[in-house]
Amino acid sequence: MLEGRNISRHYEAREGVSLGRSRATIYAVDDVTLTLREGEIFGLIGESGCGKSTLARVFGLLESPTSGDLLYDGRPVRSMGRRERRRLHRNVQVVLQDPYDSLDPRASILDIVAEPLDIHRLAKSRHDRRRQVEEMIETVGLRGGDALLRAKPRGLSGGERQRIAIARAMVLRPRYIVADEPLSMVDVSARAEIMNVILRLRREFNTGFLYITHDLSAAQHLCDEIAVMYLGRIAEVGPTDEVLRSPAHPYTNLLESAIPDADPTRTRPRVANTGETPEPRNLEHVCAFAPRCELATDECVQTRPELTQDGSRSVACFHPLNTKDLAATEMGGRRG
Amino acid sequence: MKLKRAIGQSSDVAPKGVTGPTDNEPADGSQPTAEVLLVENLRATYSTAHGLIRAVDGVSFKVGRGDRIGLVGESGCGKTTMGRALLRLLPPNATVEADALTFMGRDVLSMPDSELRRVRWGGISMVFQNALSALNPVKKIGSQIAIPISTHMSLSRGDTRRRIYELLEMVRLRPNVAGLYPHQLSGGMRQRVMIAMALSCDPSLVIADEPTTSLDVVRQDEILAEIEELQARLGFALIIVTHDTAIVAETCDRTLVMYAGTLVEAGRTSTVLGSPSHPYTLGLVRSAPGLEDRTELYTIGGRPPDLTHPPTGCLFHPRCSYKAAICERESPRPRGIAGGTKVRCHFAEDVNAAASDLTRDANA
Numbered sequence: 001m002l003e004g005r006n007i008s009r010h011y012e013a014r015e016g017v018s019l020g021r022s023r024a025t026i027y028a029v030d031d032v033t034l035t036l037r038e039g040e041i042f043g044l045i046g047e048s049g050c051g052k053s054t055l056a057r058v059f060g061l062l063e064s065p066t067s068g069d070l071l072y073d074g075r076p077v078r079s080m081g082r083r084e085r086r087r088l089h090r091n092v093q094v095v096l097q098d099p100y101d102s103l104d105p106r107a108s109i110l111d112i113v114a115e116p117l118d119i120h121r122l123a124k125s126r127h128d129r130r131r132q133v134e135e136m137i138e139t140v141g142l143r144g145g146d147a148l149l150r151a152k153p154r155g156l157s158g159g160e161r162q163r164i165a166i167a168r169a170m171v172l173r174p175r176y177i178v179a180d181e182p183l184s185m186v187d188v189s190a191r192a193e194i195m196n197v198i199l200r201l202r203r204e205f206n207t208g209f210l211y212i213t214h215d216l217s218a219a220q221h222l223c224d225e226i227a228v229m230y231l232g233r234i235a236e237v238g239p240t241d242e243v244l245r246s247p248a249h250p251y252t253n254l255l256e257s258a259i260p261d262a263d264p265t266r267t268r269p270r271v272a273n274t275g276e277t278p279e280p281r282n283l284e285h286v287c288a289f290a291p292r293c294e295l296a297t298d299e300c301v302q303t304r305p306e307l308t309q310d311g312s313r314s315v316a317c318f319h320p321l322n323t324k325d326l327a328a329t330e331m332g333g334r335r336g
Numbered sequence: 337m338k339l340k341r342a343i344g345q346s347s348d349v350a351p352k353g354v355t356g357p358t359d360n361e362p363a364d365g366s367q368p369t370a371e372v373l374l375v376e377n378l379r380a381t382y383s384t385a386h387g388l389i390r391a392v393d394g395v396s397f398k399v400g401r402g403d404r405i406g407l408v409g410e411s412g413c414g415k416t417t418m419g420r421a422l423l424r425l426l427p428p429n430a431t432v433e434a435d436a437l438t439f440m441g442r443d444v445l446s447m448p449d450s451e452l453r454r455v456r457w458g459g460i461s462m463v464f465q466n467a468l469s470a471l472n473p474v475k476k477i478g479s480q481i482a483i484p485i486s487t488h489m490s491l492s493r494g495d496t497r498r499r500i501y502e503l504l505e506m507v508r509l510r511p512n513v514a515g516l517y518p519h520q521l522s523g524g525m526r527q528r529v530m531i532a533m534a535l536s537c538d539p540s541l542v543i544a545d546e547p548t549t550s551l552d553v554v555r556q557d558e559i560l561a562e563i564e565e566l567q568a569r570l571g572f573a574l575i576i577v578t579h580d581t582a583i584v585a586e587t588c589d590r591t592l593v594m595y596a597g598t599l600v601e602a603g604r605t606s607t608v609l610g611s612p613s614h615p616y617t618l619g620l621v622r623s624a625p626g627l628e629d630r631t632e633l634y635t636i637g638g639r640p641p642d643l644t645h646p647p648t649g650c651l652f653h654p655r656c657s658y659k660a661a662i663c664e665r666e667s668p669r670p671r672g673i674a675g676g677t678k679v680r681c682h683f684a685e686d687v688n689a690a691a692s693d694l695t696r697d698a699n700a
């Protein structure tokens with residue numbers, strides 16, 4: 001299990017450029033608790049700037065939390081020694097958003113995918129190194145033999161590059177992969193292939209994924225559970241189908257209602273979105289979504305709603321949309 | 337950019353005469369009341385160190401007053417080149433030819449530069465994809481919007497100011513935005529500024545090139561709703577260039593599907609995306625997630641062709657599951673099929689039947 005307990009990541013920001021500048025704290029991630037289980041695809045969704053990439057960097061061991069603990073099989077990462085940490089890094093790998101930026105342009109595909117093996121000294125011989133790379137490249141659905149192994153990234157399409165990035169992350173057979181928007185720079189016809197690769201890796205190697213995205217239809221397709229983030233905090237978390245089919249948090253509802261419908265014969269009703277997102281500071285005593293929320297009351301601007309469990313999901317809202325009734329009709333409909 | 341007026345036989349790709357009616361003529365045969373744009377057998381070719389690249393090859397379509405058209409395709413399929421070719425905005429190594437390219441009945445290719453300048457922005461305007469790089473970072477929003485206004489409309493300074501505020505209000509931005517710099521705005525606000533600029537001179541046609549790609553889903557929905565609303569109110573014709581079929585399904589009456597520089601399918605959106613007749617369109621529609629969760633998605637496989645060495649026959653055949661011997665030999669001509677769709681495929685009827693079966697199964 002990879003577990004984040006009360007994770008916060010704050011940044012100090014300088015205000016103004018001249019004399020007399022003050023400091024302000026930006027709460028990029030604020031008190032987030034999440035558990036990623038082996039073999040689970042966990043989606044983290046939210047708009048740009050909501051802190052989902054920062055949280056991904058914490059879970060991907062690229063950044064330490066300001067406060068809170070990241071636990072690997074119950075062991076806090078901050079108290080780990082060098083050897084243990086090394087083992088941890090082997091088991092948690094990262095796939096970044098931009099496959100044009102994240103692959104060394106001068107290295108061959110063979111060396112790119114083999115680099116983690118080199119670092120962790122896991123190849124027994126040159127032959128073994130190559131065999132492991134070939135195997136992983138095949139697993140991510142690429143063929144091309146020798147020519148591909150010798151190629152440089154510039155000869156590949158965005159979708160192929162992203163699959164190379166996944167192969168590089170997978171070559172160590174990690175237990176968890178943190179994937180930050182892996183589809184956003186990939187062409188439509190290649191998107192389906194990468195989603196299939198993720199599902200296949202989970203099936204074959206029981207790899208757990210923390211999948212960060214703002215694309216709800218991809219999240220809906222891939223993820224077993226999702227957490228909806230808003231301004232550094234979790235607004236709602238639970239099983240994907242429940243959360244997206246009958247959102248409890250008004251923000252989830254807004255997100256869900258904004259997904260364009262691919263069926264040209266249907267007309268989707270639009271939910272009005274009012275107001276802008278506030279700055280992520282001085283939000284200790286308000287619901288950060290209140291300025292954009294139709295259901296907001298005095299309570300919402302005086303106290304901050306905490307994440308409360310309700311059945312299989314948790315919601316941070318004083319006026320959750322009526323989940324019980326919706327869940328009941330869902331169940332009834334399924335049985336019938 | 338070199339320009340040539342093609343005289344019928346100059347093209348070996350789709351000789352004049354077989355092009356027939358334009359690809360997206362209404363199925364009921366009625367003529368649109370007025371044509372904003374007529375494109376017939378448009379070709380745009382880049383000459384590069386690696387040889388000639390036919391980025392746009394034999395594209396024909398028509399845009400009527402107030403039409404909403406979606407142009408769907410992947411990166412590198414030529415959709416951006418086509419949008420730019422319409423305005424003669426391509427770099428010097430590009431050659432643009434067409435049997436006809438007229439805007440409001442006037443020939444764009446032979447138009448003198450002075451007239452072309454009036455058409456650009458005044459007649460046809462564009463909303464560019466990346467608002468941050470399309471806006472000048474060191475100029476205030478107000479003075480940037482003022483540029484097209486002062487170039488194309490003879491307004492006094494006071495009237496220009498009023499026009500700027502009117503435009504900002506139109507896209508629901510507060511008047512004080514005029515005094516801000518681009519970096520002070522959010523992504524959604526910047527995209528609104530782009531729309532305001534595109535509408536500044538009352539164009540008859542707006543080409544929106546991936547207008548919402550860099551935005552998250554809520555902002556995307558807002559911007560699209562706004563474009564739809566403005567389009568209905570002001571009556572300009574709209575071409576939305578995108579890779580997202582769901583956006584087209586929601587906002588456009590007609591859909592053009594582009595692959596490797598050619599239009600492979602064109603017709604009513606409900607028909608083209610509802611029951612596709614080209615294997616590529618069908619692949620795009622089927623590979624979208626949505627029907628069954630956590631199961632393997634349909635994939636098209638392969639990758640778009642290298643246009644310096646295009647495949648023989650149909651450009652899609654190396655990736656196509658319907659291919660037969662004829663597909664490697666003969667490039668399919670665009671032809672009309674039942675339902676009013678124009679499609680470039682030897683087996684369009686089979687594909688359409690398969691698509692209808694899939695839809696029925698999905699609904700069952």
